[in-house]
Amino acid sequence: xxxxxxxxxxxxxxxxxxxxxxxxxxxxxxxxxxxxxxxxxxxxxxxxxxxxxxxxxxxxxxxxxxxxxxxxxxxxxxxxxxxxxxxxxxxxxxxxxxxxxxxxxxxxxxxxxxxxxxxxxxxxxxxxxxxxxxxxxxxxxxxxxxxxxxxxxxxxxxxxxxxxxxxxxxxxxxxxxxxxxxxxxxxxxxxxxxxxxxxxxxxxxxxxxxxxxxxxxxxxxxxxxxxxxxxxxxxxxxxxxxxxxxxxxxxxxxxxxxxxxxxxxxxxxxxxxxxxxxxxxxxxxxxxxxxxxxxxxxxxxxxxxxxxxxxxxxxxxxxxxxxxxxxxxxxxxxxxxxxxxxxxxxxxxxxxxxxxxxxxxx
Amino acid sequence: xxxxxxxxxxxxxxxxxxxxxxxxxxxxxxxxxxxxxxxxxxxxxxxxxxxxxxxxxxxxxxxxxxxxxxxxxxxxxxxx
Numbered sequence: 001x002x003x004x005x006x007x008x009x010x011x012x013x014x015x016x017x018x019x020x021x022x023x024x025x026x027x028x029x030x031x032x033x034x035x036x037x038x039x040x041x042x043x044x045x046x047x048x049x050x051x052x053x054x055x056x057x058x059x060x061x062x063x064x065x066x067x068x069x070x071x072x073x074x075x076x077x078x079x080x081x082x083x084x085x086x087x088x089x090x091x092x093x094x095x096x097x098x099x100x101x102x103x104x105x106x107x108x109x110x111x112x113x114x115x116x117x118x119x120x121x122x123x124x125x126x127x128x129x130x131x132x133x134x135x136x137x138x139x140x141x142x143x144x145x146x147x148x149x150x151x152x153x154x155x156x157x158x159x160x161x162x163x164x165x166x167x168x169x170x171x172x173x174x175x176x177x178x179x180x181x182x183x184x185x186x187x188x189x190x191x192x193x194x195x196x197x198x199x200x201x202x203x204x205x206x207x208x209x210x211x212x213x214x215x216x217x218x219x220x221x222x223x224x225x226x227x228x229x230x231x232x233x234x235x236x237x238x239x240x241x242x243x244x245x246x247x248x249x250x251x252x253x254x255x256x257x258x259x260x261x262x263x264x265x266x267x268x269x270x271x272x273x274x275x276x277x278x279x280x281x282x283x284x285x286x287x288x289x290x291x292x293x294x295x296x297x298x299x300x301x302x303x304x305x306x307x308x309x310x311x312x313x314x315x316x317x318x319x320x321x322x323x324x325x326x327x328x329x330x331x332x333x334x335x336x337x338x339x340x341x342x343x344x345x346x347x348x349x350x351x352x353x354x355x356x357x358x359x360x361x362x
Numbered sequence: 363x364x365x366x367x368x369x370x371x372x373x374x375x376x377x378x379x380x381x382x383x384x385x386x387x388x389x390x391x392x393x394x395x396x397x398x399x400x401x402x403x404x405x406x407x408x409x410x411x412x413x414x415x416x417x418x419x420x421x422x423x424x425x426x427x428x429x430x431x432x433x434x435x436x437x438x439x440x441x442x
Contacts, residue, residue, distance in 0.1 A: 036364050063363045089363065117409030119391060139408075142364040146410040149393040194364040197405065197413045220366075249419040250366075250405050256413055259394040349363060 016226040021051040023233035029055045029185055030232060031321055033171060034192035035062030035349025036220055042358040044222035054229070057184075057321040058354075060174050061192055063138045064091040064347040065319055066274045069307040071167050072097035075136045076105055077302050078165060084300075085111040085128070087121050088136040091347045094340060098307050118150035125154065125162035134163045134296045142194040144168045144285055145259035148266035151291060163296035166286045169272060171195050172203045173283035177274075179211045184321045188232045189215040190225065193247040198263075200255030201243055208241045219247035266291055275309065275343065276316030315342035318351055325355040332356060366405040368415055371398055381406060 032038055038058045041047050047056055060066050076097050079086040086102070093103045093114060106112040111131070115121060121135040137147050147168065154162045171192060178184065191204060196217040207215050214235040218228030228246045235242060245251050265288070272284025287295045297303065309316055313335070314328035325331050325344065335341035337353055344350035354360070369381035374392070381390045381404060390404070395411040398404055403415035 034364060061364075091363065119409050138363075140364060142366070142407055142412065145394045145412070146391075146408050149391065149410065153393070192364060194366045194405070194407060194412070197366070249416050250413045252413075256395065258396070259412065262394055347363075 012223060013226060016223065016230060017049055020054070020226065020230055020233060023230070023237055024051045024053045025237070027053050027055070028187050028233070028236065029057055030188050030190055030229065031057050031059045031184075031186045032190040033059040033061040033175065034190075034195065035065070035347065036194065037061070037190055037192065037218070037225065038351055038354050039349050040220045040222065041225060042354040042360065044225070046222060046225055047360065050229075054233075056190075057186075057324075058318070058351040059189075059321055060178065060274065060277060060319045061140070061171065061195075062319075062344070062347050062349040062351075063140055063143070063169060064089075064095060065315060065343040065350050066169060066174075066276070067092070067095065067138055067167055067343065068273050068275045069097060069309060070273070070305050071165075072101070073307055074297070074302055074304060075102060075165055076100055078134050078296055078300055079105050079110045079112050081132075081300060083130070083132050085113060085124065085131045085133050086136060087113050087115045087124065087133060089116070089138060090114045091349075092136060092138060094346045095343045096310060096341065096346075118147045119153075121162060122150055122153055122157070122159065125159050126157070129161055132161050132163065134165055134300075136165045136167065138167045138169075140169055140171050140192070140195050141198045141263070142192075144267060145198055145256070145263045148263045151266045151287070151294060152262065154294070155291070163294050163299055164287060165296045166267070166284070168267070168285040169274065170269065170283050170285065172199070172206070173269075173280050174274060174277060175204070176206060177277055177280045177283070178320060179207070179213070181320075186213065186321065187236065188213055190228050190232070191215045191217040191243070193217060193219045193224075193251065196245075196247070196251045196255065198256050198259050200251070201245055201253050204243045208243055212241045214241050215243045217243070217245045217247050217251050219249070273304075273306070274319075276319040310341045313342040315344045315350075315352070318344055325352040326360075328352070364407070366407045366412065368403050368405050371400050371402045371404055371411075373400060374398070379404070379411065381411070 125133040267285035269282035317323040344352040369383040404411040
């Protein structure tokens with residue numbers, strides 16, 4: 001970006017901030033559901049520039065952070081099987097399980113590899129037919145269609161040594177659970193842009209209809225976020241509770257229909273456990289009957305077992321917006337990015353990691 | 363983890379496209395977003411194009427920013 005454009009954007013941002021300040025009346029709490037928003041808000045410094053009465057709180061939108069300890073333990077158990085290669089997205093490597101992490105397991109010789117795309121899993125499975133390849137599938141609706149497309153490709157290419165440990169989650173049921181618990185005061189939602197590229201606007205309509213709250217599907221540039229906040233405040237001022245789209249350049253009203261069809265062909269919802277939020281009805285994805293032969297949990301017979309969160313760790317409450325990282329006694333003392341105790345400090349999109357990296361003081 | 367990176371489609375071969383991310387080229391799957399043409403901008407996530415960027419909407423966003431800016435400037439001119 002050239003200097004002139006940067007200055008111009010800075011100008012616009014300061015104008016937006018003034019408009020936002022003029023609309024803030026009383027104390028308003030907006031939740032950014034998505035971890036990518038959290039990082040963008042911190043990196044751009046927006047949080048520190050907002051008027052006093054406007055509070056942004058982070059929600060449960062980091063897939064790594066909401067993956068419960070039991071699921072990490074299950075991945076570790078799978079990686080310990082002799083002829084298994086476990087594939088995972090990078091951030092999961094360092095999340096502590098009950099007594100180990102994937103990183104520690106790799107250090108003692110387990111074959112655990114980091115991939116950046118579900119297509120890497122296909123390629124590895126094809127190239128190493130003598131090994132059983134398990135892809136530890138985490139992600140929200142943004143990622144699940146890509147995983148589903150890879151599953152279909154594996155079927156088409158008759159790849160028989162690829163399995164999934166399904167740990168994907170769905171965002172709207174988590175928002176519903178959060179609102180139904182009534183434990184946290186939220187006036188409106190900065191809704192996730194890229195999840196919404198896939199699911200569109202309709203799945204959020206219950207927020208307005210049943211809870212009379214507002215939401216704006218928002219992009220990730222600093223100006224996008226400021227505009228999303230501005231649109232929310234306008235709704236509040238005008239007494240509206242609606243779901244609006246700020247991120248219109250990629251979010252269509254109906255989402256990406258083909259992606260949804262592929263996802264629904266391969267996966268079905270089930271009642272999944274989230275770190276901090278407990279079991280939420282129909283909030284996870286599992287392989288449909290026709291694809292069960294690829295389900296690592298069934299094939300290797302390693303059922304899910306509940307495990308306790310690390311003692312003293314407040315990740316569970318932080319993910320619900322009930323606590324801030326600074327409220328946690330472990331934050332920046334026993335829990336640091338180098339030696340994380342909870343996942344919110346591990347993931348680059350976790351609130352604790354963001355608070356640590358950007359030195360937030362409130 | 364829901365990071366999406368916009369890039370420009372340089373060429374298409376079957377289910378895949380070569381996408382240019384500001385000088386770096388990567389092969390991207392079009393399995394969940396097949397309706398793209400050379401020259402289109404796409405949003406890419408974990409090696410897959412997930413949506414085509416709508417140029418008109420992108421311009422509209424810019425227009426909206428300009429509108430807010432204009433209304434602000436007008437209101438401050440009225441104040442002074």
